[in-house]
Amino acid sequence: MENTEILSSDDQKMDDASPENPIATGAVPPSPDDSSDSDSDSEDEAESNQQIQTLESELSANPYNYDAYVQYIKLLRKIADLEKLRQAREAMSAIFPLSPSMWIEWAKDEASLASSDNVPEIVLLYERGLSDYQSVSLWCDYLNFLLEFDPSVRGYTPDGISKMRSLFERAIPAAGFHVTEGNRIWEGYREFEEGILATIDKADVEERDKQIQRIRSIFHRHLSVPLENLSSTVSAYKAWELEQGIDLDIGSEDLSKVSPQVAGANKKALQMYSKRAHLEGHISKKDLSDTEKFQRFMNYINFEQTSGDPTRVQAMYERAVAEFPVSSDLWIDYTCYLDKTLKVGKAITHAYSRATRSCPWIGDLWVRYLLALERGSASEKEIYAVFEKSLQCTFSSFEEYLDLYLTRVDGLRRRMLSTMMVETLDYSLIRETFQQASDYLTPHMQNTESLLRLHAYWTNLELKTGKDLAGARGVWDNFLKKSGVMLAAWHAYIDMEVHLGNIKEARSIYRRCYTRKFDGTGSEDICHRWLSFEREHGALEDFDHAVQKVTPRLEELRLIRLRQESAPVKPQASLKEQNPQKSAREKRKAGANVEEESSAKRHKSKSQKVNEVAAEGQSATIPNTNNVKAENGKAADLDKEETEDAKPVKPKVYTDECTAFLSNLSVKAEEEDIRKFFADSGGVVSIRILHHKDTGKPRGLAYVDFSDDEHLAAAIGKNRKMFLGKKISIARSNPKKGKKDFSWRGSEGSGNSKDKSQVTDKAKAPLGGEGSEGERRGGEFEVRGKNTFAVPRNVKALGFSTLKPNADETPKSNEEFRNMFLKK
Template structure:
């Protein structure tokens, strides 16, 4: 190890261990009291027991590593770090501590490869510029080939720097550190080249100049100092530039233009960088700032910058499931490099093990990448060992795994030899795991239906398919869908007798809800479509007593519900019957005299057996019935009006303006912006056509108080979207007054605001037909006397015979019935 690196590592050890280096940890001072050692041993034992019971306890792992590192238990410390890294990604600080601890304990070049591997693992977990800087410094100082500037060592170092730039070179706040380290390394090589080798010197100068140009084209913090360094370098190479000025004089035009674009990009992002770098704000707020920043970067359509910012965000918030879901979704849509996306999914599922959707999408990604069956199986086994919030997530995982196996077997894309036994074992595993928790659930039914279909189509095994349905019936035999699915399969295969036997098994069972009645009716439909007459009659013989039994049982369980249902079904019939009789009575009374005579001729006993007193009594009874009918109709109408008023409540607001001449394209945002200078807007309601849902050019705007209302009224005749708005104060009292008289010209708005598509309108006398006033009078309960004869509804065939069409009909009373000869003469006369 180089001498320049040892003091640095030793200092870092002291900082991380409260002033103790690793050598001090190996040789604890005798001043430590035995009581402290005993307490620490008990703490370590407690943490070991906790981890044995719950290996997924992240905080317990962290505390255990800290305790072991504090007391120098080196072998246990290595094991603890390996155990945690197998389950969770370690933070950049933890990787730095681990690598520095191992470097401080290294005794020779043989330990270099192990430490280098630690750095490789660390930079893959999270994006960390300090960790990358430690990595390149370690390799540059510890690798003999790099120190000797051998071609292999130089090539290795350049590859490492390029990887570091790809990962963190776009980091706006800290990316400059890697660029500067890269330039310093190349400048060191330049000075090591022999002065006589002019060609090598010139080639190295161009390489360093290229790094400068690349750095100046990236929006980074402190780019001004980079410009000064670039000028100083050019001066060293013999170019005349003003090294004390940060302007671009003397710099090549293409470099200057790239730098100006980079500065414009940096200016657009500096505000976001300031927001996400604040440390004195809650984490939720900082995460929100990251999400806003990410949306901005996505709008610029630069995937590399978006991915870099996502990496920065997940480093700061590693257990934000929404962030990981958003990140992986973006990569699925934009990035086609399977290895990169696979690594992100691996880290996402390690950080948020409890999110089933991440595991499902991970399996789908592996299938798209044509991963091996071994890798797919390993990820699936890890997923079902996690703890999810619902068993539906486990079901989704099992189905995703089965889908992949089915596709690989059907399309013969698997490199490994796969057979149907893999699908069958996965189905069996899913059933054993989920059946106790998803009993009588639709998800379990879907799983078994899928299984039975695959047994039939891929496995070519009808017996096994029937066995799947039978196993489901043992678990969820009270589900109607289980029996129907089994029957549907047999019918689809043309096995009518087998389907009938299933009906005979299940029609007498007690199923959930109305399943028992439904299966009985289903059996009857089945026999109508597929059975003989004897089969249908047999089904009726079996089903009828069963339905009666179920009806009796339902009535005993819920007599109110059955009676209510019966009354509800019979209600319309009972209501229509008396109404028809009432209408018939009224029409009979309104018929002309000849019509009444014609009816009387068919039933002479009913007319001619009565004297005048009886006729008078009958007339009074008819008037009494008619009065009752009218009162009944008025009561019914009043009830309808009351019920309507209960359902449709009108606004009675007092701080509201009514807006007309509103553009049809105007929406709520337009109106809100229009009254933004007034303020106090509480609600906005735009009236819409109830059929088309489009705006009618009318709106109501509610305000907080009269002061804001007055200011809004002052904006009358102002222009919005090219139209002068008419703004007036809404007067609900006046609307109610007009409504009470049956003539309103205003449109009242219904409860529901702007989301409602209907409005209550009262037709005015000016624009309506004459029936409007009669309607209003009838609604007030007034009796309108109809003068003259009501003959408008009398058919032509009822007009008295023996007169012309235009001849007025004279009123005849108690006319004697005509004989056949008289009728014949009348017809001949016509």
Template structure:
């Protein structure tokens, strides 16, 4: 084998192979790193698709940013952070990491990084983030670093903002004060030694910062006092640096310090509770609430606001905290810009709370914000997901209220058109009607709309159009008609109100609405109409009320029967058993009773013999009666039943409906066929035991033309179900959708009468045995050689059949008496 040349041995590939052979652990670590990087890339792709598909997922954004930061994808990382900050607030730590990463990647991009810090301190209260911001400005802002007058002024304004935001933070506020003092002390060192006036002015500035800090209840106040004394000694004042006494300090500073110490001591135990690590989040939340109650009792709004900011930083998605915070600011602080900023942060942290959006809109109106800003906030609110549709309704009403006030009240700076109100109402109706159909909330919305059209816009036609559009979709609501009538009466339009009564008095309303509208029409005519109008109303209303009373009576009976069946099932079963036992003998055919008697001969001496003779005599009478009856009469009697005659519907011009919603009622079907017309009666088939709908119905029409139009609506939707509609054919009993309604059902309301129940009548069951057919309820127990009553054999009898004739009653009597 030839040896490899030196050049080949020295190639990078061979060196890598040799290195891997000499150090196998290094090769394994490289392969492990490759596998780990591949897993990270796969995870990155998964998170990227998850964020793009659903940007509302907060945790997915956080994980995606962490993964990008780990892989060092600075461009994608910047885009991911910007996308998240547009939808969700970032934590203070995330803002710090973002600013540091940008500073490392682009140290020259000072303005962009400064904007990042501004956004960060706006989202949440964070002393470490403020300290990073202040140090960043001192180190990287050229004007501040060179101590120019503009730079010093900019830095001081920023320090004062930081003190306003976090200077009262009991636990960490002293850090802001220390950074501020260090900055001013550095400025003192840059002043010329010979410029005594400037030096003295700067010394007084630093002394004032010390005095202000000593008057605020903060942690480590004693160390601040010692630092103040040491600084005073440097300025040539004689003080005991190692003593915490107030000797040598001005009286007003000493008094403010002692007061601040007392305030801190009163809050020390509360501070300890909210920073404990051994308690749950719910307990810490409660401790914050206790602390807030204490601060509110002290009456210092600035301190209360700082504590609220600390609380929401710990619990950013607490609905109750944001509501309490914003309501406190509305009542106490009343600074428009501050309140507006807090509301914008509140809805960003808790966008699913409709009440926050409502209060936000009201705060903008109080601050006299522009229509453009208010409409922008309103549009954002509708993009959120709320738990109840009532919250959407409240938002729409708040929007309309604001527009109405700004249009109707004089002295408004911005002139608005009424079309904005109409557009808002139309948007609300389109948005909410599918979800609030036939509800009082929808009626109130349209009533408000119609009233503004009539009173504010002075357009009667538009106001009536509002009511008509509501009646088109919710015409079965009593409140909708009542509101329409009330508007016409308020406007003094008597004839129009009367015409509405004539349209709705015959409609079916929930509860007592049908009776109420009738009585309301009578009261209306007594108060506003002539005698002829009153008499006309009485003629119309009287039969309608009687019809409603009948329907109510039938409904109460059906409900009572169902309730009795549900509450006393054992009692009903026992009653039915007793009834069936007592009437079993009467229901059986004579031949059956004869066989039972023959198989169970009782004692014939004494009372037993008399009972048996009575049974036999009764059988003879029934047999003689059966011989006198014609077969047709027997069949008719069986069909009529024992006590009453069954209602029979011819179904000559009837539509059969199947796949009907179980909650659909007569009014739903009447509205469904309202465009067809010609409906004379409606029958919904119901279960005879439960009284509930079976999803089937019959609708009678006045003529074939209306019926054909109704059948043409086959496969149309009603209450979310696609109806199957066919012409009912009485000749096709039990053969499909078009069969005659020989089932249990309920007759619906018609123009002239309210209908009742149709009793059950199933087709008789036929059963063949040998050469003949038995019919009836109890034929299963009839002896094979006994023909049922009314049976006629049309076939020619054979000799064998002739020999097996049924025994007569005399033969049965002789046979039983012998035993």
């Protein structure tokens, strides 16, 4: 029996003479009557050659341009340049997984030139294609090729039969559960077995009965799978049984005369199909956008997960990744499912291999690939190869590279400590990995907490695993040479030495860093920490030495703070340019009042005068303008109007009354992406993505304002969902939480208890002003600026509850302030 094509395939219905398959047809010389067509063909060929050269230049500059490869292969196939075409396909497949249609085209082109000698090479092509995607069409093409070109299969030899049965059994779980196309695999399998039955001698009753039972078993298995057109399969089965002399009531649509097990399985399959028919209809619509189709695939996958059949879930994931091969979200979801259900096995590592080839720019996939290899007890050589390959990829942030390095170190450490390891690993591998990470990441992540975490981990392993104290110190010393402005790094270095009991070494580190300049109050903090350190660990001489070193440094820092706080705030140049009349008006007012102000009042700021007048219960006085001419009065009014119009616009204040706070955002996230992410929640009013002040780069944080609490609650329900490759954290923004009334209070028990509203009003008076009597007695007032409590002023002796009525209120100088404390 001749079996050249027992599996139907839409891709093989192509006309051999059509231009769609130029390699199969070869070049056909034009007739003399077709000169115009020949000229047109020449122009097309010249244009194609020009495009090919352009694409070759692009691919030479960027070999990771997927679209350029697709276009390049298409043009080479059009001009039938087989040698270049093979090279292009090999180059692309080394970087990316090819789509099922591209593998089918490649195999067809090679099969058109095939002979019995190169069948193994084409079989290898099909196997490579199936390792990328489990496609029904690709499986059908593969099986049909063997039926047509493999002599052992075509001749039904024992080896050929065994080979085909093995392939069909592989194809059934991979493609036979495809609801709308799986019938093609089952029918092909059955027809192949029927072909074998036709070759068995009718006299060999035993062998024929055995083969008939094999075909019957395939029918029964087919009827138990929820596939499209199962009623046709039932009719075919009854007709086949009738040929074998068994009447199953071919006129009816049920299987009442079949065994209860088969009838029950078929009934269940029909019920399962009825539940999936509408889902199949949703994903098969032609007018769907990619986004809509992707979402419907995910809905289908979620439905299969609820059914609890891992085989069907995996089959749906395979259909989805074949449809959306470069969807990182889909690959992440798929591999997470495999990690959860299968735990270990080649299926998981193979899925990760395909995922990282499809989406090499997702660091999380590479990280979990390394972990999957470790769980599967892969060799160090295999894990190292994957790690090195991951470092050649381009990620969206350096945090992803850091995560890869840390994962690699974690794996090396665990395998070094494992008693189950056959291979012996040396600690130098960990040290080399850390050094490579530091060299690569330091220029890009200098002075960041993430880089500090890497080096802290390194020093910890140098001590515990490497048993090398000098190596740990070397790590910190090298890090501080480049990131010496990080106070936390100095603290970590000192804490390591203190933890090890190396007090002298810790003291020497304090001596190195106490004069350094750190952000915020860090310079003061390191001085105070040194004094605390000497109290806990040092002798009296050590403490005295630290005080001697730290005291002038703290005084220097205090004076610097005072100068910074007392420096006048210069008006913006843009405001001066926009309000020239305002400046002139202020000068006129200053000139009119200069004689009325005493020499003492000239030293007070405008804010001090206002508070002084308010404290005495007087209303603010308006400068006398009786002596000013009418023209000047009109000009002043005009100046006032223009000044009010030219007031600087106050920055918008966000109350965050109905706002979600987003963290762990991808740095690629934009407002439109966030709006789409919350599309199903609705109610988004505005979006604020936070950026670093220095670099302008996104911080991975954002605020999203919603119209009401209902929409906000729906948005918070998406917490920990995947968004642009990362699990996003969503919480309600509550700016009032944690705020405290930081105020200095007077002596307790002094009897100066006041109404809360009065205290609040008096807290508004600036430090250094005369204020009210309650303030002079030590009432509550708000701290403004940094270290404002150290501003020299009237010093109240301990135990005093009030000052004398005529006490000198003149602020004392810094020298007088010091002398009061140094007086013996």
